[in-house]
Amino acid sequence: MVGELGASWGDVARVVVTTVGIYTALVVLIRVVGQRSLASMSGFDVGCVVALGAILGRTALLESPTLLIGVVALVTFFAMQGVLGVLRQDRRFDRLVNRPPVLLVDDGEVLTDALRRAHVSPDELRQRLRLAGVRRLDEVASVVLERNGAVSVLRRGSDVDPWILADVAAARGTRG
Incomplete structure (x- = not known):
């Protein structure tokens, strides 16, 4: 056959x-x-x-x-x-x-080393923030590059449950 x-x-x-x-x-x-x-x-x-x-x-x-x-x-x-x-x-x-999710912004501060390691340009980050409706960086608690390549924006307001960020690579390198 x-x-x-x-x-x-x-x-x-x-x-x-x-x-x-x-x-x-x-x-x-x-x-x-x-x-x-x-x-x-x-x-x-x-x-x-x-x-x-x-x-x-x-x-x-x-x-x-x-x-x-x-x-x-x-x-x-x-x-x-x-x-x-x-x-x-x-x-x-x-x-x-799979790589773990990567923290790109922590407490409103851009983690430039994490951006570089994740191959995300500052312009791409700004675009993602605008798409999420962010007007000011101080509105942001965290930005995470997810495992699937999507970007999650967590806003300030109430505390983020630590469980939500438990798998995120805390690349707290150079800020800027």
Whole structure:
């Protein structure tokens, strides 16, 4: 049956191994580059994602993809996503794969070292604050770059429960 669909069992095995390898490389690269790579995308970023998808797809599908090879690669990608979802329930594995949230503003003061390490420019931070309706920096208790690349703005007013910030990397470096 496999041969009738334009692939051999060896092709299927190579697609699975290649897809697992390219998916693992993608996860490692996102871990190295950081969650900033997942934040809202500019036109340039969208172009990079399209190119990345083409590279991932061509790599997973080998040189001459057939319907069966495409289905095997797709199933393998989804299986890897499912396996990672299960593994991420283990706190140690999750911390290995994902960076913790990063504190960018603490008590109304910008943490410039944290911005630099998170690859967030002051202009991007200002944009996020404006989008959150912030008019003055002293309105802000904390700004956190979340694991998914989103930016959370916690306003002053009432005390923030320490549990809410328990997983945030307290990079209290240079302020400015």
